[in-house]
Amino acid sequence: MSLALAGTLHAALSLNEIVAKYPDIPRLIIIKTDVQRRGIHYTERALSIVDPAIHQIRSPYLFGSRDGAIKPLPESLLLRDGTTIFVDPTPLEQNPYQVDLVEGRLALVDNGEVVEFVRLWEKPLYYDQKTSSGIPMSHIASARPQRLNIFQSSYCHFWAEQKGCRFCDIVNHNKQQKHELGVPVRLKPEDVSETIREALKEPGRFTNICLTAGSVLKGKDLFDHEVDYYIETLLAIGENFATKKFPSELISSAFNEKQLIRLYEQTGIMSYTSDLEVLNEEKFNWICPGKADTLGYNEWKKRLIRAVDIFGKGNVGTGLVGGVELAKPYGFGSEDEALEATFEEAESLAVNGVTTFFIVWVPRPGSDFRGQQNPSLEYFVRLASGLHQIRAKYRLSIDFNDYRRCGNHPDTDLSRLL
Amino acid sequence: MSVQLSDELVSLLHDRETIKLLATTDESGTPHVVAKDSIHIAEDGTIHYLEHLESSRTNHNLVRAIWFDRRVSIVIIGTHQSFQIKGRPLEVHITGPLFQKHYAEVRHRLGDVDLSGVWVIEPLEVINENPEIRRQEEEKRRPFFRHLDRLAKPLKGI
Ligand code: SF4
16 A cells, blocks of 8 residues: 555545534535545546547646646646636545546546536637747646746756755656657747737636746846846736736745845736745755755745735735645644644734745655655645635735636635635 | 526516516625626526626625525516526636636627626526515415405495
């Protein structure tokens, strides 16, 4: 039995038990969270109705999947309340949910029971186009149901120094992606501009653009080259809009004030995220050695807080890889301890106008944490609820990164009603 | 259990002159009722409602309804008839072909407006709210519920 399966079998409470225990948390969001936690497996019956002319097939992404393979499977799923499930195909021995065909519709099935019906993501029209330079536009911008992702460079300089974050597989995955699909490691601004122009021709298809990449340490000031490159790409994107600002999110390294002002004033970017990944200095030092050595936990936090003066309250956030704080061997010893520490820090950020959200940690085969088990469903439900409550308490908006403009955070799904 | 809408009600829903009201409830159970032109019937017998504003109270209440299995109510008022449909939100399309079709249509019709979602509401019960029909129904089913003077013999000479 694999380590992963053993962990799943030890899970304390089942999906239905968690739904009953937390009546204030929508069942659909709990399902999404558990599906992200455990992954999915498409049955042959389900795959028989997938039509690549209509449905979005997995496109290039910054991080790899939990089966370590790049296969032409559906990109992901939607629930009936509009919630996105951003989820990886997962080896059967890890006990994922099955996506099966039931009465002619796709359904999430667990232990032979239908849990919920789902829809596949529809392919945007620009996916069939190529740029003037001959690159498939799906390799330039990957689509979510209502968002465009631009991964402008898929190399992270922390990896060059063997100091990549321990849950991250960016460089290993992108080598594979370049080798198997020919995806460019670094995007040219003119290709990005042309792709955005094409994507905007489809009315009602997108509400947000997210730009991100690995960290670039070079420059006069630390990260200056990363900032220059983002500005170049954002200006290219901006060519397509009649207004200077357009709904958008930048997820990047923690920039200094001068760099943030340049970004905000020169481009159309409207929100700023810099991921602390884990809200505890000691765990951060262990899990994110590159970030710890270059800036350190406290300076990373200070820069986020300073960004609020530039981008405004509710437009600055930090992302966590929820669950890595419990990774073995140096993570927190209990889920209660981990939650307490996380909420305390999230609150100290919220007081200063910075909002915190998480993605469900998936131990990826190309990362240092491969083979580990992510925490229980109950842990993730409590984490989502706690971060949402902190956001509500401090009246922090999450419009730039909500269920529709992102769709990858159970806690911001809950904040849909703020 | 889903109910099928009568032909009379379907044609009322198609009539542009018909007044359509949507009632939802907030977190504390307080009702919120608004006139909604965009309520219409779909080919499969469900009711579709086009929500333009992501942050509207109605949209929030519909999200609550789909999350926590709450009911909504739709009142349809024509010149001579009125009906109430109790229903539950089954699904909301925030993307995909149905959403994009309506997005293009509303922008064609109304100019520079946005669309948040296409709500699909399953009709669970239909009540004919015509006052005369409601009165006859009550008198038949609940014969005690009337004032005696209505049944009194007319007095001679008055
Ligand atoms: S900063 Fe960390 S998580 Fe981000 S790409 Fe680099 S190694 Fe991966």
